[in-house]
Amino acid sequence: MPTRYIGDGYWEIASRQMSIVTRSEQQRFKDSKITVIGCGGIGGQTIEMLARMGIGELIVVDEDAFDISNLNRQTLSTLSDVGLEKSAVAAEKVRLINPYVKVTNYNEHVDESNIDKVISDSDIVIDALDNVLTRVIVSRKAKEKGIPYIHGAIHATLGQITTFLPDGSKTYEEMFNLPSKGKELTEEVIDALSNVTSGVPPVIGPTPNLIACLEAMEAFKIITGIGEVTAAPEILTFDLLNLSSFSIEEI
Numbered sequence: 001m002p003t004r005y006i007g008d009g010y011w012e013i014a015s016r017q018m019s020i021v022t023r024s025e026q027q028r029f030k031d032s033k034i035t036v037i038g039c040g041g042i043g044g045q046t047i048e049m050l051a052r053m054g055i056g057e058l059i060v061v062d063e064d065a066f067d068i069s070n071l072n073r074q075t076l077s078t079l080s081d082v083g084l085e086k087s088a089v090a091a092e093k094v095r096l097i098n099p100y101v102k103v104t105n106y107n108e109h110v111d112e113s114n115i116d117k118v119i120s121d122s123d124i125v126i127d128a129l130d131n132v133l134t135r136v137i138v139s140r141k142a143k144e145k146g147i148p149y150i151h152g153a154i155h156a157t158l159g160q161i162t163t164f165l166p167d168g169s170k171t172y173e174e175m176f177n178l179p180s181k182g183k184e185l186t187e188e189v190i191d192a193l194s195n196v197t198s199g200v201p202p203v204i205g206p207t208p209n210l211i212a213c214l215e216a217m218e219a220f221k222i223i224t225g226i227g228e229v230t231a232a233p234e235i236l237t238f239d240l241l242n243l244s245s246f247s248i249e250e251i
Contacts, residue, residue, distance in 0.1 A: 010100040014054040025224040026054060030100075032223045033057035035122040037110055037138055039086035040064065041208030042152055042215070043128030044076035049216035050101075051094045057102040058094060061118050062086040063109040073205035110134050112185070115141045124219050127151045128212070132196045136180050139164060139172035150218050152211040156202045157240040159211045163218055163231045170232045175251060207240060 011018075014026055021029075034055055036043050039062035047060055064086050066077045074086075081089050087105035094103045106118055115137055119125055125142045127150060129135050135151070142149035146166040153160050164172055173181040179192035214236065221227040230236045230248060239245040 010054060010098075013052070013098055013100070017053065021224050021226055025226060028225075029054055029220060029223050030056045032123040033059065033121065034124045034126060034219055035059040035061065035119050036126045036128055037061045037118065037134070038128030038130070039076065039090040040070065040128065040130070041073040041203060041205075042154065042212045043126075044074050044086070044090060045209045045212030046126055046128055046215050047090050047094060048075065048097065049213055050219065051098045051103075053216065053220055054098065055101060055219075057104075059104050059106070059118060059120060059122060060087050060090045060094075061106045061108060061110060062090070063107060073203055073208050075209060110138065112137055119145060119147065122147060124148050124150060124222060126215050126219060127153075128215070130201075132178065133185075133190060133193045136173060136178065136185070136193065142166075143171060148222055150215050152215045154201070154203060154207045154211055157204060157207055158238070159207050159240075160235055160237045161211055161214045161218065161230060162235040163222070163229055165229075165231050168232050172232075175232050175235075204240075210238075210240070 018026065032055060034050060036047050036058065039047065039060055047058060050058060065083055066081045066086055068082055070077045076089050076093055085107045087107045091103045091105035094101050108114055110118055119141055125138060125147055127135055127138060139149050143166060149164040151162055151164065151172060180189050183189050218229060221229050233250045234248050235251055236248050
């Protein structure tokens with residue numbers, strides 16, 4: 001790094017966005033910690049955007065390793081990454097993009113036994129998941145801890161995103177009328193949740209990456225206080241094959 005940037009490198013990286021936010025607003029982002037659960041199609045790009053935007057600390061979580069089928073959409077993946085842990089690759093990419101970001105990675109499946117650890121004292125939790133049960137576990141813990149939970153999901157060319165604020169009118173389970181709503185996660189309830197979604201969904205690269213960028217921006221808005229947050233019961237939806245479908249609805 002050139003000598004003139006020593007001590008100011010963080011602000012040099014963030015300089016192009018400093019006409020959008022004040023220094024104190026950017027400082028809040030620099031002082032914040034975000035957990036991203038999932039380092040694949042949605043998560044990988046979310047993590048990269050947060051690092052480039054100057055988040056102070058990231059916790060990145062994924063139990064999986066890259067395979068060749070990930071290359072069509074997962075921007076952290078390359079042929080040389082096939083077989084490597086997604087969370088470890090994500091952490092290394094963050095360090096290469098912005099060395100001022102503190103990053104911790106967990107190569108773990110998230111469940112009730114480790115959810116406290118992976119969320120920790122984060123300011124925001126971002127859902128880059130692909131199953132409903134884990135979303136229920138994460139959303140419940142975020143609500144319990146008073147942490148905003150940003151939800152994003154995709155199918156083929158369809159995408160949706162919303163934020164569940166701690167004082168919001170609806171929870172994730174209430175908004176999508178899940179069979180676990182108001183119930184303990186017994187074996188019977190878990191079986192019911194497993195039937196909500198099934199199979200491997202089709203996906204094309206732009207869909208998860210667009211959701212990822214939107215999730216990163218929602219986090220930036222929440223922390224800095226600029227702009228309007230898409231908060232439940234409002235949800236932003238789109239179909240990339242029908243550009244007139246971009247809309248915010250209340251459900």
